Amino acid sequence: MIYLDNGATSFPKPRSVASSVYDAILNLGANPGRGGHRMSRLASEKVFLCRENLAKLFHIKDPERIVFTSNATQGINMALKGLLRKGDGLVTTSMEHNAVLRPAHSLEKMGVEVAIAWAGPDGIVAPAYIEAAITPRTRLICVTHASNVCGAINDLAAIGEIAKRRGVLFMVDAAQSAGCVEIDVGKMGIDILAFPGHKSLLGPQGTGGLYIGKNVSLAPFIEGGTGTQSESLVQPENLPERFESGTVNTPGILGLNAGVEYILNRTTADIFAHEWALTKMLTDDLCTISGLTVLGTEDIDKKTGIVSVKFEKADCVEVAQALDKTYNIAARAGLHCAPLAHKTLGSFESGALRFGIGPFNTKNDVKTAVWALSRTLRA
Amino acid sequence: MIATVSSVTTANRMKRIMAGYGVTIEVMQTPKAISSGGCGYCIRFAPEHLSALLQTIADYGLEIRKLFHVETAGGETHYVRV
Numbered sequence: 001m002i003y004l005d006n007g008a009t010s011f012p013k014p015r016s017v018a019s020s021v022y023d024a025i026l027n028l029g030a031n032p033g034r035g036g037h038r039m040s041r042l043a044s045e046k047v048f049l050c051r052e053n054l055a056k057l058f059h060i061k062d063p064e065r066i067v068f069t070s071n072a073t074q075g076i077n078m079a080l081k082g083l084l085r086k087g088d089g090l091v092t093t094s095m096e097h098n099a100v101l102r103p104a105h106s107l108e109k110m111g112v113e114v115a116i117a118w119a120g121p122d123g124i125v126a127p128a129y130i131e132a133a134i135t136p137r138t139r140l141i142c143v144t145h146a147s148n149v150c151g152a153i154n155d156l157a158a159i160g161e162i163a164k165r166r167g168v169l170f171m172v173d174a175a176q177s178a179g180c181v182e183i184d185v186g187k188m189g190i191d192i193l194a195f196p197g198h199k200s201l202l203g204p205q206g207t208g209g210l211y212i213g214k215n216v217s218l219a220p221f222i223e224g225g226t227g228t229q230s231e232s233l234v235q236p237e238n239l240p241e242r243f244e245s246g247t248v249n250t251p252g253i254l255g256l257n258a259g260v261e262y263i264l265n266r267t268t269a270d271i272f273a274h275e276w277a278l279t280k281m282l283t284d285d286l287c288t289i290s291g292l293t294v295l296g297t298e299d300i301d302k303k304t305g306i307v308s309v310k311f312e313k314a315d316c317v318e319v320a321q322a323l324d325k326t327y328n329i330a331a332r333a334g335l336h337c338a339p340l341a342h343k344t345l346g347s348f349e350s351g352a353l354r355f356g357i358g359p360f361n362t363k364n365d366v367k368t369a370v371w372a373l374s375r376t377l378r379a
Numbered sequence: 380m381i382a383t384v385s386s387v388t389t390a391n392r393m394k395r396i397m398a399g400y401g402v403t404i405e406v407m408q409t410p411k412a413i414s415s416g417g418c419g420y421c422i423r424f425a426p427e428h429l430s431a432l433l434q435t436i437a438d439y440g441l442e443i444r445k446l447f448h449v450e451t452a453g454g455e456t457h458y459v460r461v
Contacts, residue, residue, distance in 0.1 A: 032387070033386070033387040033388070034409025036407055036420075041387075041406055041407075044387045044391055044406075045391050045394070045406070048388055048391035048392065048395070049395075051388070052392075052395065061440075062439075062440065063388075063392060064386075064388050064392060174447060226386070227386075227417055227418055227420075228385065228387070228419050228420065229415075229416060229418065229419065230416040230419075231415050231418075233415025236385075236386070238385040238386050239388075240388055241386050241387075241388065358416070
C-alpha cells in the first residue's frame with residue numbers, strides 16, 4: 001500500500017516504536033506511580049523519560065507540566081472546559097478541527113462568548129483578525145498551528161505576541177504540526193499546547209499530551225487516584241498527577257517515547273524538509289491535472305505535508321475509493337471534521353480528497369498517486 | 380537521608396537532574412512512619428549530597444517537602460526530621 005493518510009494518523013511507525021510497546025507489555029507491565037517495587041519504579045522512570053523528551057522537543061522547561069492524554073482532542077477538551085466559565089470569552093478560528101469547534105459550541109450554549117476569526121482563502125488566519133476579535137471578556141485565544149485540510153501554517157509567534165500584549169491566554173492545537181514543524185512554547189508565547197502522540201510524533205494511537213503553563217489554572221477533567229496523598233479526598237494540586245487520575249497508558253507512552261526519540265535524532269527540521277520537497281512535488285504535479293483545484297495557500301513554505309483537492313465533477317469519496325480499490329493508495333475524502341475550514345476554502349459543498357505526506361513517504365509514492373489520480377479522473 | 384516529594388514524577392525528575400551531576404539518588408515509596416497516607420514517594424541519598432541536591436533542585440524550581448535522617452538502632456529504623 002501507498003499510505004498517504006498521515007493527516008489522520010502516521011504510518012508506518014519506526015520499528016523502535018513497536019518494539020518499545022512490545023517490551024513494555026512483555027517486561028514492564030507494572031503500574032507506574034502505584035507502588036515501590038522495582039518494576040513500578042522503572043516503569044515510572046520510563047514514563048518520565050517521555051515527558052523529558054517531549055519537553056526537549058517543544059522547548060518546555062518543566063517536564064512535569066506535560067500531562068498525558070489519549071489524543072489531542074482530549075487535551076483540548078480538558079483545557080477549554082477546565083478553563084472557560086460563563087461570561088468568559090474565547091477567540092478561535094475558522095480553520096479549527098471539530099476537536100475545538102464542538103467543545104466551543106457547547107461552551108457557547110453555557111454562556112461563553114465565542115468569536116471566530118476567519119482565515120483567508122489561503123487558509124491562513126491573519127493575526128490582526130484575531131486581535132480584532134478580542135473583547136474585554138476574552139480569556140483565551142485557541143488556534144490550530146496547521147490546518148488539517150490544506151496544511152496552512154499559522155504565525156504562532158505573532159499571535160502569541162498579541163495574546164501576551166492583550167493579557168489573554170494562548171492555546172495551540174498542534175495536531176498537525178507536533179513532530180513535523182518546529183514548536184517553541186517560549187518563543188511562540190504558548191500557554192497551553194495540545195498534541196496527539198500518534199500523528200507526526202509517530203507514537204501509537206491512544207496517546208497524546210497537554211502542556212499547561214505555570215500561569216494557567218485548570219479545573220481537572222476527571223478526579224481519582226494518583227498514587228499520592230491517598231489520605232486526602234481532595235484532588236492533588238501538583239502536575240502532572242492533578243490531571244492523570246487512573247492508570248496511564250504505559251505501553252503507549254513508551255512507544256510514544258520511541259517516536260519522539262526518532263524525531264529528536266532525525267530532527268524536526270529534516271522531517272519538515274523531507275515533507276516540504278514531497279509536498280512541492282505533489283502540488284506541482286496535481287496542478288497539471290485538469291478538473292481539480294488544490295485548496296489553500298500556494299506558498300509551500302507556509303504548509304505542512306497536507307494537500308487537498310476538490311473536483312469540478314468527480315465525487316471525492318468515489319475517487320478515494322477508486323484509489324484504494326484499484327491502486328492500493330490510502331487517502332481521505334470528505335470534510336475532515338473541519339466544516340468551517342472547508343467553508344473558508346470553498347469546498348464545503350463538494351468536500352475534498354486529502355493527501356497527507358509523512359516522513360517515510362517517497363518520491364515514487366507521490367508520482368504513483370498523481371498518476372493514479374489522473375487515470376481515475378479520466379476513467 | 381530521605382526527602383519526601385510531591386509525586387513520583389518530581390522524584391524521577393530529581394533523580395534525572397542529579398544523575399547529570401554525577402549524584403545518585405534512589406526513588407522509593409515513602410515509609411508509612413513518615414507518610415501521612417502511605418501513598419507517596421521520596422528520594423534517598425547520601426548525606427554528603429544534601430547541599431548540592433538542595434541547591435540544584437532549587438535552580439530547577441523544584442522543592443522537597445520534608446527531610447529526614449535515617450537512623451538504625453536495635454534492628455529498628457528511625458526517621459529523624461531535620
